[in-house]
Amino acid sequence: MKIQVITLFPEMFTGVWGASMLWKAQDRGIVQYSTIDLRTFGLGSRRTVDDTPYGGGDGMLLKPEPVVAAIEAAKKNDPDALVLLPTPRGKLYKQSDAKRLAAGGKGLIIVCPRYEGYDERITAWVDEQVCIGNYVLTGGELPAMTIIDSVVRLLPGVLGGEHSAEIESFQDDDETVEYPQYTRPVEFRGMKVPEVLQNGHHGEIAKWRKDQ
Ligand code: SAM
Numbered sequence: 650m651k652i653q654v655i656t657l658f659p660e661m662f663t664g665v666w667g668a669s670m671l672w673k674a675q676d677r678g679i680v681q682y683s684t685i686d687l688r689t690f691g692l693g694s695r696r697t698v699d700d701t702p703y704g705g706g707d708g709m710l711l712k713p714e715p716v717v718a719a720i721e722a723a724k725k726n727d728p729d730a731l732v733l734l735p736t737p738r739g740k741l742y743k744q745s746d747a748k749r750l751a752a753g754g755k756g757l758i759i760v761c762p763r764y765e766g767y768d769e770r771i772t773a774w775v776d777e778q779v780c781i782g783n784y785v786l787t788g789g790e791l792p793a794m795t796i797i798d799s800v801v802r803l804l805p806g807v808l809g810g811e812h813s814a815e816i817e818s819f820q821d822d823d824e825t826v827e828y829p830q831y832t833r834p835v836e837f838r839g840m841k842v843p844e845v846l847q848n849g850h851h852g853e854i855a856k857w858r859k860d861q
Contacts, residue, residue, distance in 0.1 A: 650679070650680045650681075650754070650755075650756055650757070650800075650801075650804060651680075651681050651683075651726065651727045651730065651756035651757075652680060652681070652682050652683075652756065652757045652759070652797055652801075653682075653683050653684070653685055653723045653726060653727065653730070653756070653757070653758045653759070654682075654683070654684050654685070654758075654759045654761060654790075654793050654797075655684075655685045655687055655716070655719045655720065655723060655758065655759070655760045655761060656684055656685070656686070656687060656761040656788075656789070656790055656793070657686070657687050657688055657698065657761070657763055657788075658761075658763075658788070658790055659684035659685075659686050661790045661794075662682070662684055662790070662794070665794050665797070665798070666682045670801070670802055670807055670808070671797070671798060671801055673807065674801045674802075674804060674806075674807045677806060677807075679801075679804050679805075679806050679807055680801055680804065682797075683726075685719050685722060685723055687711075687715055687716065687719050687761075690714075690715035690716075690718040690719045690722070691715050692712070692714060692715065697712070698711055698712060698715045698716075699711055699712060699763075699764055700712050702765065706765070707765060708764050708765030709764040709765060710764060710765055710766055710767055710768055711762050711763065711764065711766070711767040711768060711771070712768060713767075713768040713770045713771050716760060716767060716768075716771045716774075717771060717774050719760075720732055720758060720760065720771075720774045720775075721774075723758040724758070727756040727758070729755055729756065730755055730756035730757060730758045731750070731753070731755050731756070731757055731758070731776045731777065732758045732759075732760065732774060732775045732776045732777075733757060733758070733759045733760070733775070733776065733777050733778075733779055733793075733796065734759075734760050734762070734767075734771070734772065734775040734777070734778045734779065734789070735759070735760075735761065735762070735778075735779050735780070735781065735789035735792030735793060735796070736762065736766070736767075736778050736779070736780060736789075737780050737783075737785060738778055738780070739777070739778030739779040739780040740777070740778065740779065740780065741780050741781075741782075742779045742780065742781050742792075742795075742796065742799075743819065743822045744799070744817075744818075744819040744820065744822055745821075745822045746779070747796075747799035747800050747803055748803060750796075750800045751800045751801075751803035751804050752803075757796075757797075757800070759789070759793040759796060759797070760775065760789065761788055761789030761790045761792075761793050762788065762789045763787070763788040763789070779792065779796065781795050781796070828857075828858040828859075828861035829861055831843070831846060835847065843857070845857045
């Protein structure tokens with residue numbers, strides 16, 4: 650799977666892609682990450698990417714010309730890729746979306762707005778608008794990283810345990826979460842691992858976990 654991110658801050662992604670499972674996924678050839686620096690599509694000698702909003706208001710908006718040119722460049726690399734736009738105006742992103750994107754087999758192009766947002770006309774080049782939660786971040790980079798992490802870990806061959814992604818929280822997009830877990834030592838600062846987990850009785854352990 651090709652994952653291309655359009656951003657004014659490509660350096661933010663180096664650490665995320667360079668560590669742990671996301672790095673392993675690339676190392677194993679399961680995914681190829683790249684960034685497209687939006688500034689290189691800026692207008693004029695100053696490479697301008699933003700302008701003031703029509704109708705007045707605070708802050709600056711990403712102009713449509715650089716964003717659309719960057720999306721078109723990304724599409725040349727991967728014509729069938731889905732274009733995602735992180736935005737508070739989008740549909741709330743859930744585990745089922747991560748599963749769908751991982752299973753879909755298509756590459757991803759993720760556009761990362763900054764400032765007060767973007768010219769709405771760019772959405773004509775976008776397949777899905779995605780909100781990652783009801784709070785406001787300074788840019789689309791952290792939402793993009795969240796989407797990438799949640800999708801890549803579900804790609805076949807990324808997680809170690811065969812079933813580790815199947816018995817996790819939010820499997821049906823509901824409030825169901827995984828049971829509490831413990832490891833050694835059996836007692837830590839006066840707090841003991843529940844007896845039921847120590848007795849080796851699989852039926853009782855399964856019931857306790859379900860109840861939790
Ligand atoms: N003025 C915008 C508003 O009130 O909805 C917020 C702009 S925010 C400072 C800049 C960019 O960060 C947004 O355009 C969006 O791309 C991204 N962003 C911020 N919070 C987000 C969220 N919860 N989900 C997805 N993207 C978000």
